Amino acid sequence: MSDLAIRVDNLGKQYRIGVQNDYYPTLRDALTQAVLYPYRVLRYGLPSQHETIWALRNISFEVKQGEVLGVIGRNGAGKSTLLKILSRVTEPSEGYAEIHGRVGSLLEVGTGFHPELTGRENIYLNGAILGMKRTEIQKKFDEIVEFSGIEKFIDTPVKRYSSGMYLRLAFAVAAHLEPQILVVDEVLAVGDAEFQRKCLGKMSDVASQGRTVLFVSHNMSAILRLTQETIVLEGGRMLMRAPSNQAVDFYLSSGLSQSGEKRWPKEEIPADSYPFRPIALRLRNPQGMVVETVRSTEPVEVEVEYELASAINGLRIGIYLMNTHGETIFTSFDTDDGEMYEKYSVRPAGHYVSRCIIPADLLNDGRYILGLNASVYRLKRYFHEPNVLNFTVDSTGAPGKQWFEVRQGFIRPRLSWQIEREAYAFEQG
Amino acid sequence: MSNTKALPAKLNSETIVLRPSRGWIPLNLHELWVFRELIYFLTWRDIKVRYKQTVLGAAWAILQPLINMVVLTFIFGNLAKLSTDNIPRPIFTFTALLPWGLFSKALADAGRSMLANRSMITKVYFPRLIIPLSSVLGGLVDFFIQFAILLGMMLYYRITPTSAVWSLPLFVVLSLATALGFGLWLSALNVLYRDVGYILPFLTQIWMLVTPVAYSAKVVPAEYQFLYALNPMVGVVEGFRWALLGARPPDALTLAVSTVITMIALISGMVYFRRMERTFADMV
Missing domain, CATH: 2.70.50.60 (abc- transporter (atp binding component) like domain)
Structure with a gap:
């Protein structure tokens, strides 16, 4: 057996439009449709294929053990669908994939959290949902609580938590999951800067331990920092797989956006x-x-x-x-x-x-x-x-470009500075 | 954070193959065993959360059947005057309400379970059977609390359990299996058709009327007994009264028919559920 972690071959996922989202068929619809079906076929021919879309098609790639692969693309490019298939939440419609090792998915932190349960209880529940054994959770319990930084509220129902506390606890549990393959979707899009730094640190820990990570994000700097290679998805197809700096560059400059x-x-x-x-x-x-x-x-x-x-x-x-x-x-x-x-x-x-x-x-x-x-x-x-x-x-040509440093802040105004040497203040000391 | 030693030695120990499934899907009961801790945690969550933010808390587990008992005893004792085989009517009714309550709650919870847990289903993989299964098991705690009350009532009425009391666990299992079998069908259908949510209350209501909760199965004319036995809960309720109160034993044929029906519901329910499982995450 080779050192492959994931092999994806010609994978595709088809969705029926309408059924997928907000249209709940009722029994009545099903019955009337069943009755009217022969009539429709006679009148309009067999149902056409227009009611379906391929959210993902012809995707093939391999990930080696210990590799951190980024996935980027616009909303609707098929990133989440890909991760959902690989984490077995949904089935592919065609193609084939094999995964060697236990998969942990962070499609969303806090899955299964119950507002009425305390932080302590939710750690156990959420851990079990993510696939941890009880003994494993017990062993890591203190570490999880410490990482989350909410020791004081561990026996408070999470419905009384602020959204920040809730998130920190949820991520702490997920971060202590130790699968061989970790699948992460946009977890870092939320939380304050401090918390995001912590999450990124945790992710690079995971990567440095030789685990395989598949990382979907809109945050290009996180992609560049954490991944070696990145695949670019667009309209359900894979446009390229390249070293991350090339892939990000391609994505940003190709006008995919x-x-x-x-x-x-x-x-x-x-x-x-x-x-x-x-x-x-x-x-x-x-x-x-x-x-x-x-x-x-x-x-x-x-x-x-x-x-x-x-x-x-x-x-x-x-x-x-x-x-x-x-x-x-x-x-x-x-x-x-x-x-x-x-x-x-x-x-x-x-x-x-x-x-x-x-x-x-x-x-x-x-x-x-x-x-x-x-x-x-x-x-x-x-x-x-x-x-x-x-x-x-x-910002080429903007004020301050003589220094090759990253300027912090959202705005970069050209402020009019005055410098005066004030003899009086100097003498007073 | 621990170091590389946390990595299990056999990296390729688990290889998962993902491909579109077609036709019949194996039940994969082994996987349920692998995920047994999740069954435990979800059951525990349901129990833990059930009476949160109620004033009376777990007292509801006792109050519900007691109130039912009072109402049914009054209606069927004073107005309809149906036979109870010479057993005091309150305990006659309460003994039946226990397995019935276990069953109807398990059925309703299982039927709604897939929708109630949709956020988990769309985010994490685990065998989906766990969801209806753990919601069926969640009713057991209430059942045991109620059973303690029943024992108290038996002391009060000076009724000693018969030697058939050993069969009680079998009847409990039969009612849970029936609930799970029909619950699997309902929960899978509920993902596709939200009508199930509206049908459920009527279903349990009508089902209770065709179960000898408030009356004795004797009142059903002999020519309808076979039809009556198609309801697996008939055997369960009669069995409870037989084992605990010394009522007439349930008819062997009735029990056999009940068991067969339950097995059919359970196996077909699992097969249907597994077949639908692949679409749950996309449909729920």
Whole structure:
């Protein structure tokens, strides 16, 4: 037997659309459909394949023992489906995979936590759900409690915990799971910076002990830090497998994240947004080109194109700017200004473009996410999508670039500094 | 954190093969044994959580059958006046309410179990059979509490158990197996069709009426006895009264039919459940 941990061969997963999410068939539907089925077949032919989508297809790769493999891709690229198959939560629809060794999955921390049970009780319950033996949990109990840092509340029901405490306890249990293969999905997206550091430390511990880790994340710096190789998924297919720095570079530069423009096809617009209909959100540089990477030293224009099928009173179009940790940096509406607010108190039906400029020398290096909102204050939210468009800010030429260091902070303003030598203060000592 | 020695020596000891399953799926009961601690923990959780944030707590385990007993004794003793084989009516009813309560609660809990635990099902792998199984077992603690009350009542009425008391565990197992068999069907169907949640209360209500809880099976005319025996709970309830109160023994044919029905429900339930198992995480 070789030193393979995971071998995936032509794996695919098909979902039936509609059935998968919010459509619960009732017995009545099943019965009427059974009755009407022969009629439908006669009239429309056999049911077509359009009702299914391949969330994942033709995926083949191998992971060696002790390797840490990253998985990146947009939302809906199939990352979570892949992990769900490998952790045996769901079955593949085609293909084959073999896994050598016990798999521990962190698809979400705190699975099976019961709010009425105390921290102590939940450690045992959650441990058992994640596949630990009771003796194993007993042995690690003190370590888990210490790692979580909630010793004082260990006999308090977790429903009285703050969300931070809850998360810390949940992660502490999961982190002490010692499987040969660890499958992790976005656990690090949550929690404060301190806690995230702790989690990353724990992950690299696991990796350095020779265990195999499959790590899905949107956090590119964590991917770069923890993994040697990374696979890039897009639309359920595997685009590449490469050393992580190349894969991340490819992912960020290939415009997989929509290349500076998001257009909404009709079927993507929720019905309840009517009469508001988004058409596009784009970013333009000062030359008017639609861009995905903007320079921090130049202003960038945000353009929202939309239609109103009928007039709306008090409508406001807003954008959110978030960083890749999900922290909001700012929110702004097109009628923030008092004059605009008066002028557009009623917006008649028609085709609109709302534009604004994000000034130069505002944002720091990094990836940012733009969200869109269309609402009437306190009355109705027509449309809300926090994750519409990703873009990169490049700070070449920004103040302070003479030092090759990473500047902390979300913003990188050009502040006007004065330096004066004050003889008087100096003499006073 | 421990070092590399925590890694088990035989790295390739477990090889899991994932591929689409087709047709009949083996029951894989061995895997249930491997996961026996999880069965224990989930049962323990259900018991632990059941009476949290109630004023009366575990007293509900006693109050429920007692109230039922009072109501049924009044209705069937004073209004319907059905025969009890010369056994004091309260204890006659209470003895039947014990296995019935165990069964109906286990059935209802198992039927709802897959939906109630959906967050686990979509995140972690374990044999899904564990979920209905542990919810069936969760009712046992209530049963034992109620059994203590029953013993007290027997002292009060000066009834000594018959020599057939050894058969009691068998009847308990039969009622749990029946609950599990039908519970497996209901829980798997509930994932697909939420109607099950609405059917359950009626199902248990009607089932209770066709079970000799408040009356003696004797009142059922002889020509319907065979049909009546198709309800496995008839044998269980009659068996309880026979073993504890010295009522007439359950008919051997009735017991045989009950057992066969239970086995059919249990095996078909497991097979159906296993067949549906692959879609649970996508459908629930």
